[in-house]
Amino acid sequence: MRVAMIGTGYVGLVSGACFADFGHVVTCIDKDPSKIERLERGEIPIFEPGLDDLVARNVREGRLFFTLDGAQAIREAEAVFIAVGTPTRRGDGHADLSYVYAAAEEIAGLIDGFTVVVTKSTVPVGTGDEVEAIIRKTNPNAQFAVVSNPEFLREGAAIEDFKRPDRVVVGTEDERGQAVMRDLYRPLSLNETPIVFTGRRTSELIKYAANAFLAMKITFINEMADLCEKVGADVQQVAKGIGLDKRIGAKFLNAGPGYGGSCFPKDTIALVKTAQDFGAPTRLIETTVQINDDRKKAMAGKIARAMQLDDLTGRTIGVLGLTFKPNTDDMRDAPSLDIIPALQALGAKVQAFDPEGAKEASHLLKDIDFKSGAYDAAEGADALVILTEWDQFRALDLDRLKLLMRSPTVVDLRNVYKPAEMVRHGFTYASIGRG
Numbered sequence: 225m226r227v228a229m230i231g232t233g234y235v236g237l238v239s240g241a242c243f244a245d246f247g248h249v250v251t252c253i254d255k256d257p258s259k260i261e262r263l264e265r266g267e268i269p270i271f272e273p274g275l276d277d278l279v280a281r282n283v284r285e286g287r288l289f290f291t292l293d294g295a296q297a298i299r300e301a302e303a304v305f306i307a308v309g310t311p312t313r314r315g316d317g318h319a320d321l322s323y324v325y326a327a328a329e330e331i332a333g334l335i336d337g338f339t340v341v342v343t344k345s346t347v348p349v350g351t352g353d354e355v356e357a358i359i360r361k362t363n364p365n366a367q368f369a370v371v372s373n374p375e376f377l378r379e380g381a382a383i384e385d386f387k388r389p390d391r392v393v394v395g396t397e398d399e400r401g402q403a404v405m406r407d408l409y410r411p412l413s414l415n416e417t418p419i420v421f422t423g424r425r426t427s428e429l430i431k432y433a434a435n436a437f438l439a440m441k442i443t444f445i446n447e448m449a450d451l452c453e454k455v456g457a458d459v460q461q462v463a464k465g466i467g468l469d470k471r472i473g474a475k476f477l478n479a480g481p482g483y484g485g486s487c488f489p490k491d492t493i494a495l496v497k498t499a500q501d502f503g504a505p506t507r508l509i510e511t512t513v514q515i516n517d518d519r520k521k522a523m524a525g526k527i528a529r530a531m532q533l534d535d536l537t538g539r540t541i542g543v544l545g546l547t548f549k550p551n552t553d554d555m556r557d558a559p560s561l562d563i564i565p566a567l568q569a570l571g572a573k574v575q576a577f578d579p580e581g582a583k584e585a586s587h588l589l590k591d592i593d594f595k596s597g598a599y600d601a602a603e604g605a606d607a608l609v610i611l612t613e614w615d616q617f618r619a620l621d622l623d624r625l626k627l628l629m630r631s632p633t634v635v636d637l638r639n640v641y642k643p644a645e646m647v648r649h650g651f652t653y654a655s656i657g658r659g
């Protein structure tokens with residue numbers, strides 16, 4: 225099948241490369257000349273494990289193309305995906321749909337023969353109706369179906385998530401649209417991946433509901449962690465004890481400094497706004513958003529308390545990990561963006577190391593001394609904070625670490641280490657929810 229993918233951001237690029245790997249012929253389209261130039265040279269603008277090889281192989285084998293001018297690819301495509309950004313609109317928290325609507329207008333003028341227009345971008349309920357209206361108005365004779373097909377890709381594991389998803393959700397009542405989508409995802413039938421065919425509005429809502437539920441699950445365990453600290457219980461055991469109940473499930477019960485990233489913060493806010501607009505407020509999600517924001521801000525205080533100080537003037541804090549999670553260079557809504565300025569406001573000097581995120585972080589955080597490794601970040605520090613659980617921070621040489629630090633305090637916001645082991649090595653150790 226011929227596929228046109230509008231937008232070569234995270235979702236567009238991963239989806240385009242994976243569809244090409246399924247055997248489809250995919251053209252990825254973007255308005256940003258420097259991005260297309262880089263992609264044509266084989267450079268991947270984001271860090272995502274395995275994506276460079278996947279792109280290179282499919283380009284080499286003639287199934288994956290990049291272009292600034294998508295007109296021909298859109299005309300020839302049986303499915304045109306809209307995978308552009310839907311950032312939070314400044315001022316009101318709603319998703320900004322201007323890029324989605326601009327793409328719909330562009331597609332409308334180019335449709336040639338029956339074409340399925342698929343919204344992959346995360347869009348509020350009703351956006352598909354609007355996309356359909358735009359296309360119909362711009363090109364009344366166009367033969368098309370607008371389908372919602374949300375993505376559930378985790379950064380750092382996006383290729384695996386695309387190729388072995390728990391499910392694929394397809395929102396359309398149009399039978400020809402359903403048939404095209406079934407063909408596109410046919411390679412997944414080998415793994416017996418369920419495809420949930422549903423209405424378009426329902427599909428749009430499924431995406432927000434999934435992200436909001438996961439954000440709420442994390443927030444629930446984070447609150448349990450705070451309670452564990454007060455009552456002398458262990459949140460990891462609580463997570464295990466409840467997670468083995470199949471009705472609850474073990475995943476997304478790791479307590480930490482609060483969720484971040486490109487999806488949960490943005491999508492929870494957008495869902496709250498939509499629900500308010502429709503007069504059906506989602507108070508659980510409103511509260512989740514508030515708790516998570518407060519939590520990120522509160523982490524600096526937790527670090528200061530572990531150091532038994534109110535004022536951090538003259539103290540140096542080493543930070544391991546800046547990105548919102550490991551295996552990505554993405555800094556969007558990373559807890560570090562709240563925690564580090566708050567530490568600096570208490571007077572601390574911050575020296576930090578992140579395996580992939582330092583460049584992006586340097587645009588967003590001020591006055592950080594960027595180091596080239598974990599031990600460099602620990603050297604001379606009065607406390608070391610583990611903020612993102614990159615693999616390389618999981619088996620540090622604790623004796624070496626202790627010798628390097630000015631004062632051996634470790635604040636482990638991802639529960640990477642065991643409290644007893646840290647104490648045995650002579651550290652003052654604080655973590656999340658292990659009372």
Ligand code: UDX
Pocket residue numbers: 375376377378379380435438442475476477478479480481482483484485486487488548549
């Ligand atoms: C998420 C969804 O998982 C994915 O389905 C959706 O399409 C996009 O948003 P992503 O943001 O890439 O993916 O990462 P995810 O692994 O979900 O983590 C999000 C945040 O939650 C991170 O800050 C992570 O550290 C945090 N988290 C996750 C926890 O604090 N505890 C957990 O148990 C899981």
